[in-house]
Amino acid sequence: MSDELASPHDQPMLLTEAELDVIESVDKVIEKSVANGAPRDAFRYIGDLRRSGHVAGLAMAKCLYEIKVRWDSFPTDDDFVDVAMAETGLGVGTIRKYTDLWEAIFMNPKIEAKVKEALTSKPIGSLYLLAPAAKEGQLEADDWKDAAKAPDRQSIREIVQRKRGMRGPANTALVLMLDRAR
16 A cells, blocks of 8 residues: 555554565566566556555545444543554554545545545545545535546646635645656
8 A cells, every 4th residue: 555645653564474475476476477578467466566555545544434433332431543543553644634535535425426436446645635625515516526537636636726726735735747758
């Protein structure tokens, strides 16, 4: 999973032997790809890793949100965020970003189910751009459809800025677009 929503307070992770084996398996994938003269095998493997990370990010957002809304069901007097930080190693900012994202978009009854499904293909960082506008009810059905069709993060940023103007980090962000000539 990429760390698009990571905060400087997230703790490093100790990897298990099985997780380290995934890293070691890269050598076998590359050797097979070279032996077969097929770089696509290695790129397919990269695509699989990317999909796994993306799904893990969405599942983490949903899980954190679901635990948060059901926190009173657990026999504890501890604060949800404190326990989540201790158990996951995530910083408070990261936990809030993931729970806010899930609540604002995927629990939002104003967003059509098919649009939500299409949004699951978007990178977590792109989805997080939508969360504040979603929370404040600033996006209309057409905006959500545009976001679902948006080809990249910049397009989603433009949809949000069209509705909200230049607020928050978007107000001071420097965005560079490179046109790669071949």
